[in-house]
Amino acid sequence: MVEGMPSADSHERTFTERARRQQLIGVTIEQVAQRGFAGASLARIAEAAGITKAAVLYHFGSKDALVTAAHAEVLESLVATVGEALEDAAVADRPSTYIRTMVAHFRDHPQHARVLAAAGTQEGFDHAREDRWAPLSGLLDAAALARGDDAPAADSRALAVLIGGAIDGIVAEHLEDPTFDTDAAAAILVAMLPD
Amino acid sequence: MVEGMPSADSHERTFTERARRQQLIGVTIEQVAQRGFAGASLARIAEAAGITKAAVLYHFGSKDALVTAAHAEVLESLVATVGEALEDAAVADRPSTYIRTMVAHFRDHPQHARVLAAAGTQEGFDHAREDRWAPLSGLLDAAALARGDDAPAADSRALAVLIGGAIDGIVAEHLEDPTFDTDAAAAILVAMLPD
DNA sequence: GTCTATACCCCGATAGAC
C-alpha cells in the first residue's frame, strides 16, 4: 500500500481524482456490460477512457478494485432508486412498487443489468449475493401483516425467490428483445401477488 | 481442416475417440461450472483429464469447439429429461410438469445449471438463447386450449418469461443455498399457474 | 502526480518428433 496512492477508503481526494475515478467507473460499466468481466481488459478500459493502462492502475490499484467499484456503483444506483420509491409507498403496496421500480430501473439502465448478470456468474464475486431477495421477503411479510393475514406467509422467502427470479427474467428478456413490454410483464407479475 | 482429424460432424469415429471426447466433455463441464468460461483453460482441462493441451486440441480443434460441445451436451441432457416427462403428461398438466421436471433436473445436476448460467453472460454464445421460453409458451397455450378457455392467453409469452425466470431463480437459489427446498418452491410456482 | 516502458505470466494454437 503506497502512501500517496488513492485507495477505496481514502478520506482525502483531489477534485481531479474524483472526476477520473468516476469516469473510469463509467467506462468500466460499459466495457463489462459489452464484453463481460474477462473481456473488459485494462487495455480496452484505458483506451475507452483515453489514457493508458498504467494510469488506470494508478487510480485503482488493480483491475479487481476497479471492477468492484463499478459493481458497487451499479448496486448503489439500484438501491437508491428502489429505496426512494419504497419510502413513498404504503406498506401494503411496497411489494408491487418493488417489482415495478426495479423492472423500470433496469429497463432504463440496460448496462447495469448486464453488469449484474456478468457479476453473478463470475468466480469470486459473491459480494451482495448473500440473500439477494431478503429485502423483498421482508416487504412481503410486512405487506401480509398490514393486510391482517392470519397466515403470515411461512414461505415468504420462497415467494421472494420466485418473484425475484421473474423480475430477472423480465429484465433478461428485455435485453435480448428490446421490443418486449416490460411494464406489461411487470403488471402480470404484480397481479400474481397474494391478495 | 486436416484430413484425419476428428471433427464435430465426422460420421466415422473410433471407439477410443468417442470415449476420449466424452471424457473431455465431462471434464469441461466440470471446469466451466467451477471456474466459468474464461477460467476453464485448456491447460486445466487437460490436467484434469490426465493428458496434455495438445492432446485435447487433437480431439477438438479449438477451445471453442470443445466448450460448444460441452454446452450442447448439457442442453441435450435437459431437453431429453423434460421432453420425456412431457410425453407422459396430459396436455393440461404439461406446464406444471415442465416446471417440476426442469427444477428437479437442475437440482440433480448443479454443474449443468452453472454451465448454462455461464453461457448466458458469455459473449458470442447466443446459441439456443433464441426464444428460450418459446416451448413453455406453447405448452401454456395448449393447456389453456385444452381447458377450454375463452381467452386463449394473448400474453402467453410474457407469462412464459415470468415462469421461466422464476424457475431460473429457484435453481440459482439452490446453487447458493443447497438447503433451499426446490420442490416446495416449484409447488408454489405451479399453484400460481392460471386455472 | 501522471505516464512510458517493460517485466512476467498464462493463454490458445501450431510444428514436428516419437
Next chain:
DNA sequence: GTCTATCGGGGTATAGAC
C-alpha cells in the same frame, strides 16, 4: 495417435522517468 517444444499475443502489474 499422442507427446514435447515453442510461438505469438494479450493479460495484469511494477519500476522508474518526467
